[in-house]
Amino acid sequence: MTTNDIINPANLVYAKPSVLNDVPMHYCPGCTHGVIHKLIGEIIGEMGFQEKTIGIAPVGCAVFAYKYLDIDWQQAAHGRAPALATAVKRLLPDRLVFTYQGDGDLAAIGTAETIHACNRGENIAIIFINNGIYGMTGGQMAPTTLHGMKSSTSPNGRTVPLNGYPLDITKLLAQLDGTCYVTRQSAHTVASVRKTKKAIQKAFENSMLGKGTSIVEVVSTCNSGWKLSPADSNTWMVENMFPAYPLGDLKDI
């Protein structure tokens, strides 16, 4: 059987989800944001939730998420996505409401909004892309930047006296009574992509079931900010990010 024979709709096993439209994404080659957008598109399509979903985009590299996923979107001020999501979900309780946020957005400028939305147990899902750096503004230090990690504002590596400690905000959020599902995943291998998809799906289901706030952190790469190739970024992430941000469920009730 030739390749051309195999390429036939009857044999299709994997394709771009239709919720993810044809607009080329602006992300750097190899960026984790793309994988997670694709998963969100797949999940919303499979759940049949396109009509019911309102996404809240952040300020960060994902600011244009609304251009790629064909659902209704609001684009929040930097860090305020959980506040928008709170209002949207309370005013439209039967909708699926999720935020999509980077580490600067969620764990620096928006820490208060994140913690309080989680503490109120807002019935929203929070997708948290932790790439340990400010991607959009050109690779500055984030609250999640690792010890010794170089960034444009920690050019000689992050140090505790100057910058304090990397913030494991997900661990903190798991302590709050308002959260029902807190998990940390990645998206660098087939297995991890599959697991992250399951996690996001569960978070979305929780939002609809009114169980409280779900947080799916995805330990991610920012190869531009890290100044590594996409493949080397994955290796670096496994060796350096995973020890600081271990994968797995932190809470599931």
Added chain:
Amino acid sequence: MNNKKKDTEEVRLMKGNEAIAHAAIRCGCDGYFGYPITPQSEIMETLMELEPWNTTGMVVLQAESETASINMVYGGAGCGKKSMTSSSSPGVSLMQEGISYLAGAELPAVIVNVMRGGPGLGTIQPSQADYFQTVKGGGHGDYKMITLAPASVQEMADHTVMAFDLAFKYLTPVMILADGVIGQMMEKVVLPPFQPRLTEEEIKIKCPWATLGKPANRKPNYIYSLQLEAEEMEDLNLRLQSRYRTIEKNEVLFEEFDCEDAEYLIVAFGTSARVCQKAVEMARAQGIKAGLLRPITLFPFPTEQISHYANQTKGMLTVEMSAGQMVEDVRLAVNGRVPVEFYGRMGGIVPSPDDVFEALKKLIVK
């Protein structure tokens, strides 16, 4: 509450802050998000007491900060829902980024500022020193906010209803700029009749841009204010500016006392205007032909009307509870034709009618 009166007007005695809460529920407000600060906390307290979620379905939420409140308002407004917040000066300072986003995303919202004295933490006493912040754009970028300046408890109620109407008519944030006196004082007020909240079907028609979830037969709706292309950003600005010109043409509101034959005109808004009305009466009793023009909208400003009086009067006096902010707009309207003097008190002090009358007499001597 007497159920029979549900859809009718109702006469009550209450504080200005309470009137806002009652009027919000009655005009079909969908969501209130706020953070406590004196002298306006009664707005949220009244709402929590009234529990409108059990009657009209209105959402009321105490947020973690004014930053969160204004962004919750943004979220609600993006869904085409009548959304509002209230605060006092320091809190409104914290909201400025969010207000600019509301303007940039062309969203309808109502913000109440029951002003107190500043700068800094300032005082809990009344003030009008946030005029510049409100009408000159406290946040970033070229935007304007329709600004209503109530001078009575009745207007606190009326302006709440009007603010939502204007916000949805022009897709812009609208500010109710009150001060601690009007927020705290009790007066008789006719509360507006009950209006049901809009259904989702009604919102879809009235606000086709609202993010309610994308049905198969329409494109996704996005609420955003980011334009990376300079030309597109300028297009948005041009659209906003032309809307502001329309607002200036159609929505100017003011009230006049004894202006027809006035030789001396006092211009004052809110609490100051109440004081000035007394001063005008004192002047008239002594044979001085004084009048009062009270701007009700601060943006759009009654420039034309003030300009008109510049041709008939010998001088004007602007009275504010600030170091003199609106006076600049009065001077722009007058454009040097007659002297425009200023009298004001700061730090939470309300001028007395005697003080104003003295200031007026000084203008006459000049």
Added chain:
Amino acid sequence: MAKVKGAIVVNVERCKGCNLCVVACPSKVLLLNNEANSKGYNYSYMADPDSCVGCSACAYVCPDACITVYRVKL
């Protein structure tokens, strides 16, 4: 065990040549093309199509959703 054979189609214009699919492929089917697409990216292609088993590993990790996968049982 039934033998399977696969094939992929790369959306050449969407591909940014990040190479993650090349690394992910367990059968070493893929490579980046010497030719670039209109944006200047060296897009990926099946250099060894006969080895493809249609496992979709490349498509799973592709950040730009440019890979469509087909598979047949022989």
